[in-house]
Amino acid sequence: MFKHAFVYNLKTILRERETVFWSLVYSILMATIFYFAFGNMGGGSKFYTINLGVVESPLLMEGTQFHSVLSSISDVDGKSSENDLFRVMTGNEEEAEEWLKNGRISGYLIYDDGIQLVVSWSGFNQTIIKTFLDEYKQTIEIVKEISKDNPTAMFKTITDVMNRRDFLIQKEVSPGGGDFVATLFYALLAMSCLIASTASVFEITKLQANLSTLAARINCSPVKKFKLFLYNISASLFFQIIVVLIVLAYIMLVLGIDFGDRTGLIILTCMIGTITGVFFGTFTGVLGKSEGMKTAITVGGTLLSSFLAGLMGTGIKYFVQENIPIVHYISPANLISDAFYSLYYYDSLNRFWLNIAVLCIISLVFFTITCLVLRRKTYASV
Amino acid sequence: MISVKNLVKRYGDLVALDHLNLEIKQGEIFGLLGPNGSGKTTAINCILALLKFSKGSIEVMGKQMTPDAYDIKQDIGIVTQDVAVFEELTVYENIDYFCGLYITDKAERASLVEEAIVFTGLEDYRKFYPKKLSGGLKRRLNIACGIAHKPKLIFLDEPTVAVDPQSRNKILEGIQELNKRGSTILYTSHYMEEVEMICTRIAIMDKGKVIASGTKNELKSMISLGEKITVEAFGLNGEGTDYLKALKGVLSVDYADNLLVVRSQRGRNNLVHVLDYLKSNNITFNKIYSEMPTLNDVFLEITGKELRD
Secondary structure, eight states, X not given: OHHHHHHHHHHHHHHOHHHHIIIIIHHHHHHHHHHHHHTTTSOTTOOOOEEEEEEOOTTTSTTSHHHHHHHHHEEOSSOOOTTOSEEEEEEOXXXXXXXXXXXXXXXXXXXXXXXXXXXXXXXXXXXHHHHHHHHHHHHHHHHHHHHHHOGGGHHHHHHHHHHHXXXXXXXXXXXXXXXXXXXXXXXXXXXXXXXXXXXXXXXXXXXXXXXXXXXXXXXXXXXXXXXXXXXHHHHHHHHHHHHXXXXXXXXIIISOOOOOSOHHHHHXXXXXXXXXXXXXXXXXXXXXXXXXXXXXXXXXXXXHHHHHTTTTOHHHHHHHHHHOHHHHHHOHHHHHHHHHHHHHHOSOOHHHHHHHHHHHHHHHHHHHHHHHHHTOOSBSOO | OEEEEEEEEEETTEEEEEEEEEEEOTTOEEEEEOOTTSSHHHHHHHHTTOBOOSEEEEEXXXXXXXXXXXXXXXXXXXXXXXXXXXXXXXXXXXXXXXXXXXXXXXXXXXXXXXXXXXXXXXXXXXXXXXXXXXXXXXXXXXXXXXXXXXXXXXXXXXXTTTOOHHHHHHHHHHHHHHHHTTOEEEEEESOXXXXXXXXXXXXXXXXXXXXXXXXXXXXXXXXSEEEEEEEEEESOOHHHHHHHHTSTTEEEEEEETTEEXXXXXXXXXXXXXXXXXXXXXXXXEEEEEEEOOOHHHHHHHHHSSOTTO
16 A cells, blocks of 8 residues: 555656646756856855954054954955955044945954944854954953963963964864855755645645545545555655755756765755655645645745745844844754754764754654644544 | 434534435435535535534444444445546546555456446546546546445445536446446436436435435325426417416416416326317417426425526
C-alpha cells in the first residue's frame, strides 16, 4: 500500500505544473536574478576597508592613545595595505556629517564626553566600527582599573591585551571564509524550503472529506486516513527535498556561490528546512475550509518569513535581529538562513544546532496539530 | 443490506434529515428520488459515516456503520455526485489508484482495472487525462473508479447529472448490469424517468423525510390519479371545460395555450368521451397523448408541487 500511494502521489505532484514551477523554477529564477543583480557585490571572502570619519579633536588626533590604536589597523595617511580595517578621513563635524550623508563613510567618531560613534543606519560596516570602539573602551577601562588596584599585574594585562589583538587579526573567521552576498542566497534557499508549504496544503485537501469530493471518496475506502497521510506526505517530502537540493546545487555549482565546506550539514539544513515547510503547509491545510485563506497564509507566511530573513536585503535581517529578536528566533526562514550563516561564519556548531533544534520543534508542533485535526473522522458538513 | 432508523441531521436550525427511515435489501436497486435539497446526498453521507448526525442509527451489512468500520468499507463502492478523480492521473492510473485502496494484489488489480475499463467503455481513453474527456466520459471514469474493486454495495449519487443521452443510457445499462452481477445499489436522482427505469424499489424524499416508498407500481397506486389525457385543441371555451369536468371520474381539467389536460381517477378511462365531445362540437384537435401516472404525479399529489421545482 505504501508504494502504491507513494508512487501515485509522487506522480500527481510531478504533473502539477504549478507545484513544479513554484518549488523549482521560481527558486532557480530568483537565484539567477540575484546572481546577476548582486553577484559582484561580495568580493569573495575578503573584507573591504571601511571608510571611517574622525572629527578633529585634540583628544582624538595624533599623539593620543586612541590615535595609536586606530593607526595600527587603519590607513590614516593614504598608504593603504590589504590588512587595513578602516580608511580614516579626518575633518570637522560638518564635513563628517556631509560625508555620512553622501555615503562616503559608514560612520564617524566624535569626542563628546568620551568617544562617540555616529551612524545613519545599522549595517555590517557599522557593526564592525561599533565592535572596534566597544573593544577599545573596554580595554582602556580594564587597564585603568588594574593600574589603580593592582599595578604589579600591569605587565601581564598588557601582554593579554596584545595577545587578544593578535588573535583578532590573525584568526580565520570560518573554515569557508566569508561572503556578504551569500546572506541573500541563504534567505533564498530558506524560501525554497518553505515554499514546499504551498503544495502540502493540497495534501490535506486530498484527505479531509469536508474539503473535497476526492477526499470524501478516499475516506470511504478501507485505508486509515492517518496512514494515507503519512504515505502521501512522504512523497511530498521526497519531492520537495530533491527540489531544494537541486536549487542548492544550482546555487553552489552553477552560480558558484560559496556556502562553505560543511556540505553534509548544509544538506541536513535543507532537509530539516523542507520538513518545516511541508508541515507548515499541512498545518495551514487543516486550519479551515477556505482555499483562498489557506493559500494566502502559506504564500504570505513564506514570503514574509523570507523577507525578514534578508531575502530583499540583509539590512532587514539585522534590523529584525536587533529590534524584534523574538521573530529572529521563531521565524523558520530566519532559522534556516541563520543555520547556513552559522555553518559559514563560525567554527563552533552551537548556534547551528540551536537553529536546527528550534526548526525541529516548530516542525513537531505543526505535525502534531495536523495529526490532531486529521484524527477527526466525521464532519458537521461535507 | 442497509438499515436506517430515525435518522436526524441538523445544520443549525435547518433539519436536513427528519427521522429518516430506510430499509434496503440485498440485490435491490434502491432509488432515492427527490428534488434538489431534499436530503438525498446528506442521507448517503451519513450512511457512509462521513457526516455526524444528531440522532438515529445506521447499520450496513448487519453491522453498525462507523468511520472505523473498515471491514464494511472494503465491500462498499462510491460514485460521487461531482466527479472525484485526480486530474494529474490518466484514466488507467485513476482507476488503478482507487482500486488499489481496496485490492493490494497487483495482478488481481490489473485484471479488475481492465474489467472496469471495458465495463464503462473507456478502452480508447486509457491514457487520457480527465481534462481531455467529455462530461459523459468523465462520469464513466467516475463510475469506473467506484466499482473497479467489485463492491457488494454501491452508492451512486446522481451519476448522470449533466451527461449526454448516449452516455446516460450507457451508465443506466451499466448500473443494471452491476446489479445482475450481484451488487446491491443505492441510487439517488432527481430524474424520475431514470429511477422508474432501473430501480426495483423507490423512496421519495422531500424536506429530509421519506414521503412514500415501494415499487413504482405501489407508489402509483397510492394516488387517486389514473390517467392523464393531453390534447392539442383549438378554440375550446369555458362551457367545454365545464362539460369535461362533469364527466364521471374526472379529477381536473386544465386548458391553456391550446393544450387541454384532463386527469381522471384510477380505474376510469375518459379518452373516448373527451374525443367525442371535441368532435361533436367541431373543435379542431391534433396531437393526443394518454399517459399513466408518473412518479412526478405521485410527488405532485403528495406534496402539492412538481418534483423538478
